[in-house]
Amino acid sequence: MTRFAIDGFGLTEMAAIHLPAVAALEGEIATAPWSAGMLAEELSLDGWRMVLLAPDRTVVGYGVGRWLHEELHLLILGVAPEFRRRGLGRGLVAALLDEARSRTGSEVLLEVRASNLPARQLYESLGFARIGLRRGYYRQGPFGPEDALVMACCGAR
């Protein structure tokens, strides 16, 4: 398990044993949550998948990215509400960027709801910039369909 800058928290590779806890957290956090089955399928693909463990080893965060050619696409990311605003989300995204840097010339891409200011600020603070807009990309949401901002970091663009 990789130690974190935050005492007692650590990142580890997502494995089958973590999937019920990740799916439960995703169900609590996400508007269109991924199921344990969807996560299990993802584990068989070329990707980056990490869980964030609290000092008592419970799952309090996660991130899933998939490689598509030289692009690492961040698909889902979450930190349990009671553990937010202490740098854990930033640590997860920093680990994702490290993974991308392990393949020369690659970049990280993601979509984020236009209204999701916490996530947008997090990504911008780590160097992501907006490169596009997908109108009505999110069909489900508290206010109906919503646009996605496409953001990218650290490639050659």
Ligand SMILES: CC(C)(COP(=O)(O)OP(=O)(O)OC[C@H]1O[C@@H](n2cnc3c(N)ncnc32)[C@H](O)[C@@H]1OP(=O)(O)O)[C@@H](O)C(=O)NCCC(=O)NCCS
């Ligand atoms: C986005 C999310 C992962 C951030 O996790 P977190 O652990 O709270 O993030 P951090 O504490 O590392 O915050 C890093 C930076 O993000 C920004 N940020 C995080 N939460 C914020 C908030 N509520 N309002 C404004 N900015 C916020 C700030 O710039 C913050 O830096 P600072 O604390 O030095 O000001 C978390 O809020 C979450 O799980 N949200 C629901 C799921 C989600 O939106 N996922 C992303 C989908 S694209």
